[in-house]
Amino acid sequence: MDKLALTKLSYGMYVVCTKNGDNFCGCIANSAMQITSEPATIAVSINHNNYTNQCIKSNREFSLCVLGENVNPLIIGTFGFRSSKDYDKFANTKFFVKDSLPICEDSCAYILCKLIDFVETSTHTIFVGEVFDSEIIKNDTPMTYSYYHNVIKGKSPKNAPTYME
Amino acid sequence: MDKLALTKLSYGMYVVCTKNGDNFCGCIANSAMQITSEPATIAVSINHNNYTNQCIKSNREFSLCVLGENVNPLIIGTFGFRSSKDYDKFANTKFFVKDSLPICEDSCAYILCKLIDFVETSTHTIFVGEVFDSEIIKNDTPMTYSYYHNVIKGKSPKNAPTYME
Numbered sequence: 001m002d003k004l005a006l007t008k009l010s011y012g013m014y015v016v017c018t019k020n021g022d023n024f025c026g027c028i029a030n031s032a033m034q035i036t037s038e039p040a041t042i043a044v045s046i047n048h049n050n051y052t053n054q055c056i057k058s059n060r061e062f063s064l065c066v067l068g069e070n071v072n073p074l075i076i077g078t079f080g081f082r083s084s085k086d087y088d089k090f091a092n093t094k095f096f097v098k099d100s101l102p103i104c105e106d107s108c109a110y111i112l113c114k115l116i117d118f119v120e121t122s123t124h125t126i127f128v129g130e131v132f133d134s135e136i137i138k139n140d141t142p143m144t145y146s147y148y149h150n151v152i153k154g155k156s157p158k159n160a161p162t163y164m165e
Numbered sequence: 166m167d168k169l170a171l172t173k174l175s176y177g178m179y180v181v182c183t184k185n186g187d188n189f190c191g192c193i194a195n196s197a198m199q200i201t202s203e204p205a206t207i208a209v210s211i212n213h214n215n216y217t218n219q220c221i222k223s224n225r226e227f228s229l230c231v232l233g234e235n236v237n238p239l240i241i242g243t244f245g246f247r248s249s250k251d252y253d254k255f256a257n258t259k260f261f262v263k264d265s266l267p268i269c270e271d272s273c274a275y276i277l278c279k280l281i282d283f284v285e286t287s288t289h290t291i292f293v294g295e296v297f298d299s300e301i302i303k304n305d306t307p308m309t310y311s312y313y314h315n316v317i318k319g320k321s322p323k324n325a326p327t328y329m330e
Binding site: 001002003004005006008009010011012030031032033034035036037038039040041042043045066108109110111117119121122123124126128131132133134135136142143144145146160161162163164 | 174195274276286288307325
């Protein structure tokens, strides 16, 4: 068995956001995909250790911001390598609020979802959300996970499904 | 709401195979992602109308073949636009068998999974499989769904999660 074969799967780069009371929180995700077309639903996988995980369960709504190749790399650093539990990731991030959900301004598109189901695995929750709003914000090529690794030379944090020691 | 925002999600191109008794079956999927790292699990979404869907439920094992940019386009035509119910897709496809599961020879990698859970949505099943074997077969860049659309000018069949009229 060669675990490197798993690196041949393709992904995008996203910030998944929600709120906890009056505070906004969010984290980087790469495992997101559309599940059904009409009504549109998407699934996104988030580690149990990500504070955003428990906040999606209590808020039952989340936004998925699609990052493009020209996104400010600070967004990936802020949302991917710190915890919303002890740090306000939105303090130095340009964002706007739509239907009570935060959206990073520097995304190419956003998708707003209502949580309709979730599945627990050993380390991650697969959230299934029904899309109730989505818009394209700017003209940029969506960043693939492979672009993040090979061009930006980015790393995977420990909580990523694709993390390897 | 602009449904085109959903086209900004990134995917790969895969053939998901399994067997039904002595017969092999399979279909094209683009919605697949790794969920956990250790043990490795992956999720793949397949339309209820795909014959492969019911066969995975009865066989409880499946293979995920990762297609590369240089794959023979006939594979996409065969596995994406016909049904295994009334056509033997493997009759004109080069494949080999590992642990009783068929694998398309012209893939860059394969991942073999044991079904551990599944979630039903209105039109698709999200299968969650634990990886028990995976290998890289050949050196080719994994094809993204965007490459399939923009370079190969491929279309989405009606059963795809990302299908739009």
